[in-house]
Amino acid sequence: MAQKPSSAPVSSELPELLPHRVRSVEAPKEGYFLFREVKGGPWVPAIIRHSQKRGWWAVINGCERSPNKNPLLADKVMHIWLTAREAITRAQYEKRCAELRQPGAPPPNKAIDLNKMPPIF
Numbered sequence: 202m203a204q205k206p207s208s209a210p211v212s213s214e215l216p217e218l219l220p221h222r223v224r225s226v227e228a229p230k231e232g233y234f235l236f237r238e239v240k241g242g243p244w245v246p247a248i249i250r251h252s253q254k255r256g257w258w259a260v261i262n263g264c265e266r267s268p269n270k271n272p273l274l275a276d277k278v279m280h281i282w283l284t285a286r287e288a289i290t291r292a293q294y295e296k297r298c299a300e301l302r303q304p305g306a307p308p309p310n311k312a313i314d315l316n317k318m319p320p321i322f
Contacts, residue, residue, distance in 0.1 A: 226283060229257065229272050233294040234285035241312030246289065246297040247281045262309055263298050 231251050235244040238261070248260040257275040258268035266276035273279055289297075300306060307313050 229278055229282035233289045233291055234281055235287055235289055235297070236281045236285040238310045239312055243301070243307045243309055243313060244286060244297070245301065245309040246294045247277070247285070248294065249278055249281055262301055 229249050229251075231249050234247050234249065236247055237243070238245050245262050247262070249257070250260065251257050251272075255268045256270035257272040257278045259266045259275065259277040259281055261277060261281075266278075269275040269278075272282075301309055
């Protein structure tokens with residue numbers, strides 16, 4: 202026998218179906234994040250900032266990008282917001298920045314070629 206469709210609205214089921222770490226794609230939020238500048242590249246620390254005076258801007262691995270009142274037009278803000286793996290703390294941001302500045306660290310804007318890396322043992 203065919204089942205009757207549920208009379209409950211679909212939206213009441215959504216919180217149970219969606220993962221607990223869902224971000225709105227409509228508007229970014231300020232914070233510290235890890236993202237990749239290029240496909241296959243290392244995880245790079247970034248900050249998204251906002252102020253009434255300057256608008257939105259990003260700081261990637263310690264380098265500030267150009268601001269804009271519109272987050273869609275601010276350099277890298279939406280790229281970070283939409284592709285970030287996770288939010289991190291300020292201490293994690295500073296630690297990751299220091300790691301990427303060490304000699305021999307992979308460049309953040311180039312893909313990592315595992316065939317060119319030395320063996321781990």
